[in-house]
Amino acid sequence: MNGRQTTRWATIVTLALLGGACGDTAATPGPTRSLGVADVLGGTADGAAGFLRATTVPTLHFPRDHGAHPGFRTEWWYITGNLTSEAGRRFGVQLVFFRQALAPPLADGSTRAASLAAREVILAHAAVTDVDGKRFFAEEQLARAAAGVALVRGPEESSGAAEPFVVACGNWSARAEAGGDGFLPMKLKVAAAEFAFTLQLGAGKPPVLQGDRGLSQKSGEAGNASIYYSLTRVPIGGTIAVGDPPMHQVQGEAWIDREWSTAVLDGAQIGWDWFSLQLDNGEDLMWYRLRRRDGGHDPWSRGCLVARDGTARPLLPTQVEAIPDGQWVAADGRARYPARWRLRASEPAFDLLVEPLLADQELRVLVRYWEGAVAVRGTRGGAAVTGRGYVEMTGYATAR
Secondary structure, three states: OOOEEEEEEEHHHHHHOOEOOOOOOOOOOOOOOEHHHHHHHHHHHOOOOOOOOOOOOOOOOOHHHHOOOOOOEEEEEEEEEEEOOOOOOEEEEEEEEEEOOOOOOOOOOOOOOOOOOOOOEEEEEEEEEEEOEEEEEEEEEEOOOOOEEEEOOOEEOOOOOOOOOOOEEEOOOEEEEOOOOOOHHHEEEEEEEOOOEEEEOOOOOEEEEEOOOEEEEOOOOEEEEEEEEEEEEOOOOOOEEEEOEEEEEEEEEEEEEEEEEEEEEEOOOHHHHHEEEEEEOOOOEEEEEEOOOOOOOOOEEEEEOOOOOOOOOOOOEEEEEEEEOOOOOOOOOOEEOOEEEEEEEEOOOEEEEEEEEOOEEEEEOOEEEEEEEEEEEEEEEEEEEEEEEEEEEEEOOOOO
């Protein structure tokens, strides 16, 4: 993100906030406000000035590093899951909180005295896929990290005890509960116009450090990288309110992705296709395919295969093919996405067909993208396998 793009991003965020109630929160922006992912996550020296950059292998400490890293420009807490009701009805759920700095931290580390002053915003996306009802719901909230309207706090270790983690934007929140490590178990609460959910996450597989022990390089320039780890299989359960009947008791498995960075994409990269798949043999597969503007192969695509016991095996672009098949076109014609995918590798051996559970799972928000629940079938090591997961596709929307 160059200096001009940084200004554009800050201006659009400001306009969105002014459109909200008293400037505190903003609902989903109109299509004319849509940004490209490269606008937000690109990086040059001008746009990154004053922020930390991911240049070395991190030493992560949990639960502390589940919390915020304000020296970096962008950070997210990303939760997706596939759930089933007691009656067998299938749902997908997504909740993500982004912490986006509008300006670098103050040089002396101090904070402003004014209660409504803020140098960062919290952006949140929530979505529910009602698979059997064939409906998709998504909303966005945006708020200044000030006056308690939006915040990230904890977990911080003090005197041997961890202050519980919480991230909130308006009336949406992810909050650690008592009896855990300060992060899990965690309760998710969302009340939107057409849906609501209250879900609890429990402890599952341990964190997987992506890339080089947590340093995930996304392009050739030093610092175009993130600190990235995942919790690939986490039990989730609770209630989803949508449709008829209006309330569903559900349970399933979730995936938590954590990243923070100042810049990741270079000028030749336009977006990515990200896969988080949970197979019925107990393995989990993550792959992101970085996409170039010229359509060429990007050497910085990466992934990992996580065993039943949580052991992770890195995957490189020489090992994995991500092959798009068909096309789904948004109703307004301004975005065209692959309709399904085939993921294939010879070592470790897998051949997987990845198909959306609902074709239209596009979020038409500030940064427009497709993210939705998928079904998986194919082979792993020559044996038949099925599974569920989520796919995210960014950078496909045309300019407005």
